Amino acid sequence: MQIELKLNGRVCKADVSPDMRLLDFVREQGCASVKCGCDTSNCGLCTLWLDGKPVLSCSVLAVRANGHEVTTLEGLQADAAEFGAFLSDEGAEQCGYCSPGFIMNVLAMVKELPDPTEEQIQHYLAGNLCRCSGYQGQLRAIRKYLLAKQEGKL
Secondary structure (H helix, E strand, O other): OEEEEEEOOEEEEEEOOOOOEHHHHHHHOOOOOOOOOOOOOOOOOOEEEEOOEEEEHHHOEHHHHOOOEEEOHHHHHHHHHHHHHHHHHOOOOOOOOOHHHHHHHHHHHHHHOOOOOHHHHHHHOOOOOOOOOOOHHHHHHHHHHHHHHHOOOO
16 A cells, blocks of 8 residues: 655655554654564553654554654654753663653653643653663653743753
């Protein structure tokens, strides 16, 4: 099947099989930040944005993205680096394998909820699995990032 979509701001046309996952498609297009961690939609490593909303690309067929806009971490480098610095400062990046999906969800949350409560943060990020940490460093990084944004420091 022929699909056409906008990937990180550029038009992308390709012939794909009907059962190809969006995860595999974006990786074939050079988006290495999108990873497969579980194949069951439970870990969040494959998170990307479809029309600005976070989705688990291991559960979405590439043909479903036809005519839509797909954004990966590669398309959000400035914002990702900005938040990534907060993760690093809190020692929360650890091995870094889960960081791209986690960052995609944090950036989506900030767009949707500019001043989230602690409960909203935890709910929004519930689908992100990190095997290295107890999530406290990530939560500190999120709080400090949100505070810096509110104070106009970013």
